[in-house]
Amino acid sequence: MSATRPISRKVPVIATTSAPPPVTAQTDAAVELRGITKRFPGVVANRDINFVVRRGQVHAVVGENGAGKSTLMKILYGMQRPDEGSISVDGKEVSFHTPGDAIDAGIGMVHQHFMLADNLTVLENVVLGSEPTKAGMLDFGTARQRIKEISDAYGLDVSPDPLVEDLGVGDRQRVEILKVLYRGAKVLILDEPTAVLVPQEVDELFDNLRELKKEGLTVIFISHKLDEVLAVADEITVIRRGTTVATVEPAGVTARQLAELMVGSELPTPETRESTVTDQMVLEGKGLTVRSVEGRALIEDLSFRIHRGEVLGIAGVEGNGQAELVEAIMGMRPLAAGTIGLLGEDLSTWPTRRRREHGIGYIPEDRHRHGMLLESPLWENRILGHQTEAPNVKGPWIDRSGARKDTQRIIDQYDVRTPGIDVLASSLSGGNQQKLIVGREMSGEPKVLIASHPTRGVDVGAQAAIWDHIRAARRLGLAVLLISADLDELIGLSDSIKVILRGRFVADVDPSDVTPEALGSAMTGAGGATS
Amino acid sequence: MTIDLRRIALAVIAPLLAIVFSLVVTALVLVATGDPVWSTAKAVLDYGTKPNVLALTLNQGTVYYLSALAVAIGFRMNLFNIGVDGQYRLAAFTAAVVGSSISLPKPLHILVIVVTAMLVGAMWAGIAALLKATRGVSEVISTIMLNAIATTLIAYLLRKVKYDVAGSNNIGTKPIDESGAFPGIDLVPGTDVKVFGFIFVAIIAGILYTVVLGRTRFGFDLRATGRSQSAAVASGVDVKRMVVYSLLISGAVAGLVGMPQLLGGSTRSYSLDFPTGLGFTGIAIALLGRNNAIGMALSALLFSFLDSSSIILDFNGISKEIVLIMQGTIVLSVVVVYELVRRYGVAAEQRRVSRQLADEQPATPTEVPA
Numbered sequence: 001m002s003a004t005r006p007i008s009r010k011v012p013v014i015a016t017t018s019a020p021p022p023v024t025a026q027t028d029a030a031v032e033l034r035g036i037t038k039r040f041p042g043v044v045a046n047r048d049i050n051f052v053v054r055r056g057q058v059h060a061v062v063g064e065n066g067a068g069k070s071t072l073m074k075i076l077y078g079m080q081r082p083d084e085g086s087i088s089v090d091g092k093e094v095s096f097h098t099p100g101d102a103i104d105a106g107i108g109m110v111h112q113h114f115m116l117a118d119n120l121t122v123l124e125n126v127v128l129g130s131e132p133t134k135a136g137m138l139d140f141g142t143a144r145q146r147i148k149e150i151s152d153a154y155g156l157d158v159s160p161d162p163l164v165e166d167l168g169v170g171d172r173q174r175v176e177i178l179k180v181l182y183r184g185a186k187v188l189i190l191d192e193p194t195a196v197l198v199p200q201e202v203d204e205l206f207d208n209l210r211e212l213k214k215e216g217l218t219v220i221f222i223s224h225k226l227d228e229v230l231a232v233a234d235e236i237t238v239i240r241r242g243t244t245v246a247t248v249e250p251a252g253v254t255a256r257q258l259a260e261l262m263v264g265s266e267l268p269t270p271e272t273r274e275s276t277v278t279d280q281m282v283l284e285g286k287g288l289t290v291r292s293v294e295g296r297a298l299i300e301d302l303s304f305r306i307h308r309g310e311v312l313g314i315a316g317v318e319g320n321g322q323a324e325l326v327e328a329i330m331g332m333r334p335l336a337a338g339t340i341g342l343l344g345e346d347l348s349t350w351p352t353r354r355r356r357e358h359g360i361g362y363i364p365e366d367r368h369r370h371g372m373l374l375e376s377p378l379w380e381n382r383i384l385g386h387q388t389e390a391p392n393v394k395g396p397w398i399d400r401s402g403a404r405k406d407t408q409r410i411i412d413q414y415d416v417r418t419p420g421i422d423v424l425a426s427s428l429s430g431g432n433q434q435k436l437i438v439g440r441e442m443s444g445e446p447k448v449l450i451a452s453h454p455t456r457g458v459d460v461g462a463q464a465a466i467w468d469h470i471r472a473a474r475r476l477g478l479a480v481l482l483i484s485a486d487l488d489e490l491i492g493l494s495d496s497i498k499v500i501l502r503g504r505f506v507a508d509v510d511p512s513d514v515t516p517e518a519l520g521s522a523m524t525g526a527g528g529a530t531s
Numbered sequence: 532m533t534i535d536l537r538r539i540a541l542a543v544i545a546p547l548l549a550i551v552f553s554l555v556v557t558a559l560v561l562v563a564t565g566d567p568v569w570s571t572a573k574a575v576l577d578y579g580t581k582p583n584v585l586a587l588t589l590n591q592g593t594v595y596y597l598s599a600l601a602v603a604i605g606f607r608m609n610l611f612n613i614g615v616d617g618q619y620r621l622a623a624f625t626a627a628v629v630g631s632s633i634s635l636p637k638p639l640h641i642l643v644i645v646v647t648a649m650l651v652g653a654m655w656a657g658i659a660a661l662l663k664a665t666r667g668v669s670e671v672i673s674t675i676m677l678n679a680i681a682t683t684l685i686a687y688l689l690r691k692v693k694y695d696v697a698g699s700n701n702i703g704t705k706p707i708d709e710s711g712a713f714p715g716i717d718l719v720p721g722t723d724v725k726v727f728g729f730i731f732v733a734i735i736a737g738i739l740y741t742v743v744l745g746r747t748r749f750g751f752d753l754r755a756t757g758r759s760q761s762a763a764v765a766s767g768v769d770v771k772r773m774v775v776y777s778l779l780i781s782g783a784v785a786g787l788v789g790m791p792q793l794l795g796g797s798t799r800s801y802s803l804d805f806p807t808g809l810g811f812t813g814i815a816i817a818l819l820g821r822n823n824a825i826g827m828a829l830s831a832l833l834f835s836f837l838d839s840s841s842i843i844l845d846f847n848g849i850s851k852e853i854v855l856i857m858q859g860t861i862v863l864s865v866v867v868v869y870e871l872v873r874r875y876g877v878a879a880e881q882r883r884v885s886r887q888l889a890d891e892q893p894a895t896p897t898e899v900p901a
Contacts, residue, residue: 040885330765332764332765351769352765352766352767352769353767353769355767357767364765369759369761369762369765370762370764371762372759372762373758373762374758374759375758376754376755384755384762384766385766385767386766387748387751387752387755388748388767393748396748397746397747398745398748418884418888419883419884419887419888423880424877424880426877426880426881427877427881427883427885428884
């Protein structure tokens with residue numbers, strides 16, 4: 001398939017990547033990226049990135065998870081060095097070796113996860129690392145003065161004396177912004193700043209951003225939430241599969257068009273409409289409820305049935321209970337209520353291992369945390385999760401030759417690119433790690449596959465291969481619970497889709513007559529889904 | 532094959548670097564205090580290679596090795612069993628009391644004493660294990676506390692069972708009968724000093740350690756938990772249960788640490804001068820030996836060689852505590868060097884793998900034609 005078919009939708013594109021943006025605006029370019037390429041072992045994270053951020057604007061960078069946004073920002077903030085390409089700040093070409101260099105050039109970063117010391121005051125946090133001194137003594141007076149000035153100038157409403165641990169999330173974020181401004185940043189990078197905020201706080205943040213803009217600062221706003229981007233950005237650059245596909249103005253696009261740019265229209269959509277669903281029920285959840293330590297319901301009263309040969313897709317914005325549902329099914333989180341049945345047996349009280357032994361395969365969302373031993377060789381990773389099953393063990397003993405032989409089989413069948421089975425898992429690219437995991441979990445004829453983002457971070461070819469494997473297994477009677485942020489994948493593979501919102505199923509969707517856009521609006525609770 | 536060679540080379544270079552570095556530091560300390568470096572080193576080497584000192588080195592090494600094994604079992608699971616010290620002392624004391632109060636034929640008598648020691652060691656470690664599994668108490672804190680409790684508990688109980696050692700004001704447990712003696716062996720020619728027969732138990736323990744950790748399901752679960760607890764949980768390992776098992780086993784092995792001295796020494800009793808602090812030396816040796824059975828054996832011998840050969844220094848007017856400086860420097864530099872070498876190893880392999888793949892696949896690696 002062709003990976004770079006031109007976008008067919010009618011979107012008023014300011015610039016595309018193939019032709020660098022017009023340089024008429026050179027004078028007011030705060031940051032300019034040209035041809036940035038960054039390779040990691042076996043994978044290109046960024047390829048030929050081009051865009052210009054104008055001074056005094058909010059410039060949004062949008063893209064799916066894994067599209068390469070964070071790598072790009074790490075490059076811009078000096079945490080990674082690009083293999084090719086150039087960065088210019090205020091028209092001067094720069095080369096950052098450390099974040100310190102970026103800060104010196106006036107670029108500051110507000111991380112998604114706050115980097116604040118809870119037990120220090122706002123003042124202490126702000127000066128941490130660049131403490132003002134007078135005759136060798138800490139000079140908090142001057143610092144306090146400057147914090148007040150900055151806070152007033154940009155309407156941040158931050159007072160220097162409370163302890164950070166007493167602040168709410170929105171306040172903490174403003175402290176982070178102030179910290180960056182204190183260090184003299186003229187360009188602020190905000191990495192998914194709204195991920196941790198409730199709607200009112202998002203509005204406040206946007207007010208702050210407009211204030212910053214008015215004072216001549218430049219904001220680079222990373223997000224995958226399109227309505228927010230449209231609300232606050234002056235220009236939007238879309239990144240897909242590691243490269244910039246377009247820069248657009250929010251006035252000329254709709255959220256739907258942006259989504260199409262993000263997902264692209266060239267995805268090999270897996271159209272498998274001939275149904276293989278049987279009437280034999282394999283996995284059934286009844287009234288599943290999981291509570292947090294504080295007693296808040298993370299998922300509530302979720303019920304579903306998956307039959308032999310059926311793929312049930314779960315659609316939802318990330319963080320709406322998908323992870324908890326999966327972990328409850330795998331026995332990694334206790335159920336507060338409800339039962340899970342596997343082929344008529346109640347497995348609600350079984351430990352994880354017994355569930356896996358009874359034929360539940362598991363492709364975890366976070367492969368590094370839950371799917372691999374990064375500093376172990378590949379063949380030991382073949383054993384992980386299947387420590388009690390042939391060909392990995394014989395009685396209480398590890399069957400080295402059996403496990404090694406089967407690892408080689410997975411590598412051949414799933415096209416894992418590796419020089420051998422003795423290399424450490426950390427040496428493989430993310431996509432190849434994922435292929436190994438998929439191959440492992442499909443081994444031993446599982447009855448159920450719990451697949452969270454099975455093709456995340458995987459290149460296009462491997463993605464199609466993984467889809468083929470899932471489809472083939474489904475034909476042979478595998479029941480699949482599929483969770484994916486890739487709506488085309490979800491619609492293309494699933495026999496039925498449930499939409500999850502705030503821990504509850506809010507709609508049933510028939511994948512044969514739903515568009516990604518309709519599904520997307522159902523996911524945000526806007527309704528419009530058919531049942 | 533080449534990968535294995537590389538890994539082995541890295542594994543050997545790291546401790547050698549640490550030892551060389553500590554030799555340099557030790558030499559600098561000697562220079563700074565105005566002591567001769569060469570003649571000091573020569574004195575240590577000459578004395579350390581005498582047959583009787585070699586036998587003592589083997590004896591002390593046996594004890595150190597068992598202690599390091601006990602620590603390493605925890606380390607492989609990312610558990611820091613600092614409590615080996617209290618575990619072996621309480622185990623040896625209890626075993627001494629039990630052993631002296633019964634009379635059995637030879638092999639059985641030894642067996643009962645050793646099993647008692649292992650059970651007590653496991654039990655003492657089990658307290659920390661239960662606290663960790665049920666209440667999430669850090670094993671570092673609880674084992675340190677349990678060390679202190681063991682010290683006082685032994686002091687208290689020793690008064691209850693006290694048996695005056697003839698001709699001194701030392702007190703100890705009643706000596707164990709001859710049937711409880713673990714026979715020593717004439718391993719080093721040219722000296723009357725016998726080597727603890729327990730050295731064979733230590734060797735067997737080392738082999739078991741390697742086999743169980745490397746070749747069994749249980750060992751895989753344990754190592755997986757140590758490498759990534761979250762991945763182990765997802766793979767179906769019951770981490771709490773593994774915490775309990777591994778600390779129990781660690782404690783049981785710790786129970787063996789006092790046995791060579793108790794059963795192979797001349798008095799066969801636990802008295803006030805029973806060796807202490809072996810559990811901490813075990814931590815250092817496990818670190819230096821990288822939790823590897825052979826690596827720890829070499830490290831144990833190095834430490835015991837330094838211990839037993841340094842005695843000569845006092846006769847030459849040099850404080851033998853210079854050896855402690857050297858051992859301390861080894862441990863500190865080992866921690867740093869291993870982390871550096873580990874990171875280098877991972878990064879080097881990533882580079883090598885991507886280079887090899889790039890050679891096979893000259894086109895861009897991302898876009899694979901389907």
